[in-house]
Amino acid sequence: MSQVNVPLAGHSTDLTVGPAFSIPTKKLAMWLFIIADTMTFAACLLAYGFLRNGAANWPRPFHSITNVAVMTLILLTSSLTMLFGLRAARAGDKSAAFRWTMVTAALGIVFALLHIREWLALIHEGMTLFQNPWGNGLFGASFFSITGLHLTHVTGGVIALLAVGLRYRAGRYNADDVEVLSLYWHFVDLVWMFVVPLVYLLNLSH
Amino acid sequence: MTAAEATKSNGMKKDIAIYVCLLILAAFQFVIAFQNISSSQMLIRMLVVACAEAALAALFFMHLWTEKRGFLLFVAIFTVFVILGMQFGWTDSSRMVVGAPYSTTEK
Numbered sequence: 001m002s003q004v005n006v007p008l009a010g011h012s013t014d015l016t017v018g019p020a021f022s023i024p025t026k027k028l029a030m031w032l033f034i035i036a037d038t039m040t041f042a043a044c045l046l047a048y049g050f051l052r053n054g055a056a057n058w059p060r061p062f063h064s065i066t067n068v069a070v071m072t073l074i075l076l077t078s079s080l081t082m083l084f085g086l087r088a089a090r091a092g093d094k095s096a097a098f099r100w101t102m103v104t105a106a107l108g109i110v111f112a113l114l115h116i117r118e119w120l121a122l123i124h125e126g127m128t129l130f131q132n133p134w135g136n137g138l139f140g141a142s143f144f145s146i147t148g149l150h151l152t153h154v155t156g157g158v159i160a161l162l163a164v165g166l167r168y169r170a171g172r173y174n175a176d177d178v179e180v181l182s183l184y185w186h187f188v189d190l191v192w193m194f195v196v197p198l199v200y201l202l203n204l205s206h
Numbered sequence: 207m208t209a210a211e212a213t214k215s216n217g218m219k220k221d222i223a224i225y226v227c228l229l230i231l232a233a234f235q236f237v238i239a240f241q242n243i244s245s246s247q248m249l250i251r252m253l254v255v256a257c258a259e260a261a262l263a264a265l266f267f268m269h270l271w272t273e274k275r276g277f278l279l280f281v282a283i284f285t286v287f288v289i290l291g292m293q294f295g296w297t298d299s300s301r302m303v304v305g306a307p308y309s310t311t312e313k
Binding site: 021022023031035038039042043046049050053065069072073076077079080083084087182183186187189190193194196197198201202204206 | 217218221222225228229232235236238239240245248249252253255256259260263264267268273274276277280281284285288289292293295296298
């Protein structure tokens with residue numbers, strides 16, 4: 001007799017079997033990770049808000065919205081291609097699911113490259129973690145921390161997309177695994193929706 | 207067209223509709239950035255739009271809308287409660303600028 005089937009005194013066995021909220025365990029684990037990661041990003045953005053609110057002479061180093069607008073477009077589009085990949089996987093169309101997953105990974109790589117290019121441009125202008133030519137030195141620390149944390153998530157997501165896509169094509173993973181990964185990728189997109197206004201648009205020099 | 211293909215096609219149309227909504231909302235954030243308003247007004251407007259974007263993405267891209275209502279409530283209540291709980295520190299942040307209330311030594 002397995003342990004799962006042992007009735008607990010005074011408790012219905014319905015409470016002890018089956019995944020919580022009737023969703024698969026892997027998916028629930030990803031949701032719990034997403035909730036925890038939401039707290040991490042929220043804490044970072046709030047800390048940035050505290051600094052920006054409390055510090056005098058906060059710099060506004062961004063002259064153009066072109067780069068951040070293109071990055072936003074790429075990330076939103078990658079969410080759409082991820083959805084197409086998931087729908088194809090659910091329909092059992094392996095080649096389409098693999099193709100869309102790889103397109104999503106490619107968009108993630110383009111996003112990361114644009115982000116790194118922006119970092120290098122700011123570093124070239126004299127911005128470091130603790131000083132910059134425009135004003136309060138804490139701007140660099142908060143900017144690199146928040147965008148760096150997001151970029152780390154994007155990089156991790158791209159690696160996961162490549163790994164899951166290849167394994168899905170090889171038959172080692174199924175549509176549920178693609179769905180779990182898609183949750184993560186959409187979360188990375190969702191976080192960017194808050195990073196853009198707080199870190200970029202509020203620091204535009206008009 | 208089979209029933210499965212029709213369902214897939216309808217689903218993709220819905221995905222594209224949500225994607226277009228997200229693009230419009232994102233563009234709206236950029237428009238707000240060029241409005242002639244104070245920083246605090248700008249922050250509030252941008253956050254409202256960002257919350258709308260996040261809700262759309264979570265409900266439809268992450269399929270939270272089709273999950274069990276109990277799970278939807280769990281995610282929403284837990285996340286909102288903790289994020290609201292983090293707001294306690296704003297007074298300290300403001301104190302860095304305007305000085306601690308009632309701490310002045312002036313008579």
